[in-house]
């Protein structure tokens with residue numbers, strides 16, 4: 001476990017943050033994760049070589065921009081004055097608690113490949129932003145005020161990178177992503193997409209992953225706000241889909257607590273409206289995947305399944321959704 005992480009950034013004269021530097025800072029944030037945030041020190045250096053006003057301006061922009069998420073989550077900002085005293089002050093301020101990076105938890109506890117980690121996806125997002133390849137071809141979202149009580153509304157939730165957006169893309173017939181686009185940004189807000197089928201209008205509500213870069217409280221607030229406002233407009237949910245990657249072979253405590261958050265959000269009374277969906281079967285070793293599925297069904301998912309929830313892999317769910325829920 002790490003006692004701290006110190007990220008240094010040179011605050012030199014008239015320094016403008018390039019897209020590549022922004023991407024590096026964002027990748028760093030993604031590797032730490034907000035749970036590690038209080039052990040992070042964001043340190044600017046080279047103050048003795050900097051022009052005061054420009055440097056102050058750069059400092060303000062970084063603090064209000066790329067570092068904001070970490071600072072809001074408990075990281076501390078420090079200036080390094082190029083002295084031994086200043087260096088020790090920063091280190092001693094860390095205290096001696098120890099934590100793991102989000103990247104370490106993803107790689108070791110969850111068993112993700114490096115390319116599937118949030119930091120890696122963030123890194124490639126930086127590259128795609130540079131080339132203006134970020135998916136601009138998303139279909140238009142639909143506002144709550146445009147919903148009707150006759151819509152079939154389905155809320156889709158899950159862990160980050162589990163495939164919630166991809167699942168909705170498949171349902172609504174979005175074209176397959178290019179390799180670069182497939183590494184696009186994580187969903188940050190709640191977005192609803194409409195799709196007409198069989199004389200009904202389906203609304204699929206996409207949400208940020210519960211373990212994304214935003215804290216779980218922030219995500220819950222966004223989701224509950226959407227649910228509250230739609231409920232006030234007499235909009236009722238037809239179904240709720242919880243998505244999880246079958247290729248994440250172990251089930252760390254973080255995932256258990258995310259699932260608990262999910263079940264308390266739903267309540268067991270609506271369990272029969274819930275589909276627990278596993279994705280990435282096409283990339284999984286079938287035996288290992290089946291084993292993971294059994295562990296989920298007999299363990300963390302059991303009480304919800306006993307209450308009426310159903311487990312499906314993504315292929316059956318596309319059919320199941322059309323038949324069972326609607």
Ligand SMILES: Nc1nc2c(ncn2[C@@H]2O[C@H](COP(=O)(O)OP(=O)(O)OP(=O)(O)O)[C@@H](O)[C@H]2O)c(=O)[nH]1
Nearest residue numbers: 160161162163164165166182186187208209279280
């Ligand atoms: N091979 C394969 N890839 C998938 C599957 N589901 C999702 N993906 C890919 O996994 C990556 C992440 O999928 P997203 O749909 O963006 O995941 P998400 O849950 O919306 O992620 P956040 O918005 O970051 O929380 C994308 O590259 C998808 O194309 C699947 O069943 N099989």
Ligand SMILES: [Mg+2]
Nearest residue numbers: 164165186187
């Ligand atoms: Mg998404």
